[in-house]
Amino acid sequence: MLEWLWEFVTKVLISVVVKGVVAWIGEHPYLFGVVVICVGALIFGVVTVDRRLSKAKIALAGTCDAGHAIVTHCRRERTHDIVSYTSTHFIDANFDGHVTRVYRIRAVKDVHFIEVRLGVFDVAPAVGHLSDLKFKVEAPPGALYRHAYVQSLNEARKKRVAIFFLPSIEPGDEREMIITYIWPRMFAGLKGSPLRSKLSRTPEMLKEVFAYDLTDSTRPIRNVDFQICAHPKVGSLKADIVGGNPPNSRLEQHSLVDPVRNDVTYKGWRWIHENAEPRVYELDVRRKK
Secondary structure, eight states: OHHHHHHHHHHHHHHHHHHHHHHHHHHOHHHHHHHHHHHHHHHHHHHHHHHHHHHHHHHHHHHHHHHHHHHHHHOSSOOEEEEEEEEEEEEOTTOOEEEEEEEEEEESSOEEEEEEEEEOOTTSOOOOOGGGGTOEEEOOTTOSOEEEEEEEEEOSSEEEEEEEEEEEEOTTOEEEEEEEEEETTTTGGGTOOHHHHHHOSSOOEEEEEEEEEOTTOSSOEEEEEEEEEEOGGGOEEEEEETTOOOTTEEEEEEEEEOTTTSOOEEEEEEEEEEEEOSSEEEEEEEEEO
């Protein structure tokens, strides 16, 4: 009985709608023509944009394949030492990550390029392209050299970039480069779940692991400086060294001024090393809500 009634009501409604549309077309034929043209143009535009995006994705994939082939073919031995390295992570109020890396390298052999890696954990959102990260490679002010780069890997949460030195670095010479990017919601792992916070009776401790890969250097690195600071709205951070504190290093509380607005002080931690061995360094950073 209910199925029959529902079918009857549906047919009546469709009939009323169709009759109304036909009547409206009869009264406004020119306006109907305009609507048809607009809808057709919209469909054509969507199809055209989709085709262009598909071509752009194919071109990007080809560029990454070429970059990966160059890196694989040329990087058969280590060509440089890292003289100093500074990595600064600003954790914004919305948990975006503003990252600055400063490398100073010395050539052991002719250095035409180095490859750098960017990545996040699965809790952070995927990013399609380097342009979405506002990725930049710059030389210090007044430098007589510049850089160019080719992306060599483009996965959802992992990127690799081959950065070329123009001109190349001759043995014994040093060169500095500054890398900056912003990964949206990079530190979502520190944000946590509002529902879990309400249900839990104990303060929620949220965690991110910061890993720094310095294995490209052939010798110990003179100065290494890791800085992690958070916006006041994020809350306080606690940092622990994974694997024990290496010699000639210290972990201390630290603060930095917002580099964009210069009106907010970010607080966190600083891990400083002298003559650091070329290896992977890890910090376990937790946030207390």
